Amino acid sequence: MERLFEEKININLPDSDIIYFPSFLTTKKATHYLHKLKDSIPWQQDSISVYGKTYPQPRLTALFGNNEKTYSYSNIVMRPHKFKGELLEIKQSVEDITETIFTTCLLNLYRNGKDSNGWHSDDEKELGYNPIIASVSLGQERHFHLRHKTNPLLKYKMVLEHGSLLLMRGATQHHWLHQIPKTAKQINERINLTFRVIL
Numbered sequence: 001m002e003r004l005f006e007e008k009i010n011i012n013l014p015d016s017d018i019i020y021f022p023s024f025l026t027t028k029k030a031t032h033y034l035h036k037l038k039d040s041i042p043w044q045q046d047s048i049s050v051y052g053k054t055y056p057q058p059r060l061t062a063l064f065g066n067n068e069k070t071y072s073y074s075n076i077v078m079r080p081h082k083f084k085g086e087l088l089e090i091k092q093s094v095e096d097i098t099e100t101i102f103t104t105c106l107l108n109l110y111r112n113g114k115d116s117n118g119w120h121s122d123d124e125k126e127l128g129y130n131p132i133i134a135s136v137s138l139g140q141e142r143h144f145h146l147r148h149k150t151n152p153l154l155k156y157k158m159v160l161e162h163g164s165l166l167l168m169r170g171a172t173q174h175h176w177l178h179q180i181p182k183t184a185k186q187i188n189e190r191i192n193l194t195f196r197v198i199l
């Protein structure tokens with residue numbers, strides 16, 4: 001049986017507003033999108049500077065946007081491509097369920113367990129105060145870790161499933177960091193789409 005839009009899980013953590021929809025997309029649709037996006041997105045690998053040294057980012061990325069506005073983080077400036085096809089379809093489904101119009105989507109392709117996304121908050125100033133981030137997962141399940149910025153006792157681990165949507169809103173980015181850790185397991189690839197509003 002395919003479930004759609006059914007389950008809505010509140011991740012009850014202090015100083016945050018996080019909702020998880022495990023079956024945002026049907027398995028069939030999610031698999032279709034995974035393959036289409038893998039082949040059609042102009043994936044790039046940027047270098048990041050950390051304390052004056054440069055490293056290739058441990059994943060591939062792409063930026064899509066409604067406007068020409070660039071998005072910058074970790075010394076990378078990304079220029080947006082135009083939304084179309086499957087990506088536009090997913091954007092519309094995300095907008096329906098979140099009742100939010102998004103301007104921008106940052107895509108991540110994690111090729112295997114060595115690819116990752118280090119501890120960070122999505123708090124770039126282009127995103128404004130209390131940004132809403134809608135994060136769609138396709139393909140390989142990966143662990144998602146959350147850690148409170150000032151209270152070391154507050155941490156949380158969850159799995160982001162194929163076809164799921166994770167919504168982070170309110171004060172979440174002010175108080176929490178998140179990451180996708182590496183894993184030594186032999187795993188398949190995963191695509192993540194984070195929809196954002198750039199003001």
Ligand SMILES: O=C(O)CCC(=O)C(=O)O
Pocket residue numbers: 106108117122135144160178180192194
């Ligand atoms: O891959 C994910 O689920 C997280 C991606 C992320 O945190 C980001 O792109 O800012």
Ligand SMILES: [Fe+2]
Pocket residue numbers: 120121122178
């Ligand atoms: Fe993030």
